Amino acid sequence: MHQKKHGDRSKAGVLTVLLLAVMACHVHAARFAHEYRLGRIRIFYDTTGTNAVDAADANRNGVPDQVEDIAKQTWAAHSLFVETLGFPDPFQTERFRSASFLDIHLLHKSILRFNGVAYDELQRYKRPGDSPGTLSLCFNVATSVKAPANLTPAHEFFHLIQYSISYFKNAWYTEGTARWSEKALGTGGLGKTGPKAEPPALFKMSYDASEKFWNPLAAADDPVGTIPEHLVSAGLKQLTYSTGANVLQDFKLTGWQLMRDVLLELNKADKVAFRELGYDRWSEQNQNSEKNNPYILRAVMDVCAARRKQPPSARD
Ligand SMILES: [Zn+2]
Structure with missing residues (x-):
């Protein structure tokens, strides 16, 4: 199967x-x-x-x-x-x-x-x-x-x-942001940040897109990089592994609002791509197609631009 x-x-x-x-x-x-x-x-x-x-x-x-x-x-x-x-x-x-x-x-x-x-x-x-x-x-x-x-x-x-x-499965997006996400429960708020990659090199990346694309974006969007402690449930704060270590290791995470907004935008962008690229279904091939890349990148850039226009107080 x-x-x-x-x-x-x-x-x-x-x-x-x-x-x-x-x-x-x-x-x-x-x-x-x-x-x-x-x-x-x-x-x-x-x-x-x-x-x-x-x-x-x-x-x-x-x-x-x-x-x-x-x-x-x-x-x-x-x-x-x-x-x-x-x-x-x-x-x-x-x-x-x-x-x-x-x-x-x-x-x-x-x-x-x-x-x-x-x-x-x-x-x-x-x-x-x-x-x-x-x-x-x-x-x-x-x-x-x-x-x-x-x-x-x-x-x-x-x-x-x-x-x-979103149906988009291009690895520079899926693995790049999943690697970024590891800092949520892990120590520190952001992984390595290198010089920013541009297309077409960016579109050939996978995990390394976190260091060369997503982490720099996160740092620019969110200079503070904290998880609002008052929003974290007592259950999560108190949760420990069998070793006694906290499962939530600290309250640091850089760029979570940006990443959240990007995912929500990709929910719309994949519908536009589906229509404009003439897909008849989200086949495995279509989910991974390099034709998706401009739609993903545009969604990211639109979110970054929209967030820059918001006053910091409105950016939760
Ligand atoms: Zn993965």
Whole structure:
């Protein structure tokens, strides 16, 4: 079964999306012996065999700490981006609102091939106990990922935000902004900022577009770079990993208003592109087409210009 998905290496370069699609493997619900639930987040995992997670269970609640930590980071990403900062909620947008759950499967790196893989279509797993027609958002995480030291779950959740609001999947946008987003729960407010790249080089970038495009834009838009502490829920502030470390590591994040506004603008821009480029559907090819690039860039520039005209007090 062909599933559209996208994989991530934490520090890797360009992804081979087409190759991934060819080797896409169908994850069967029945393959996993255990389920852990946190709100609408469900984690499916094994404690034996190839996909076994780390068995450490410091709080002795019967759930491996690795599983709980991945669930906590994902919950925190939803809480921070959606509830605190006003990013689109993948459970509420037109494209994904029929989803009941976010299902995360933990697989050995040799099987998953990436640290994380996010799906841009809702999945129907037909799990025992689910009502007929139950749909799930989905991303998968490698069992090598320990959430206290690795922001892959939050990165993959950010992809779900992107997919929920726009069909554009050009990597300089999806990976560039997802890499930027890792600073939300991580330490510091902004990653490296290098000289700004311009098209056409920009359009060939992936993760590196964060340093060479998105981070400079974020810095210019938001010299302060803080998460408004009074908007952060007590639950998020108090949430800790099994190690005792805070899941939200600080209140720094540069350019979140800009990124949020860009995503909302891309929701309109993809409709314009669809019409003007004569697409008949958002095929995988159309989602990744280089013809999308001018529409994405124009949306970004329009948002930057509109934000520059606003007085700082109106820019929340
Ligand atoms: Zn990614």
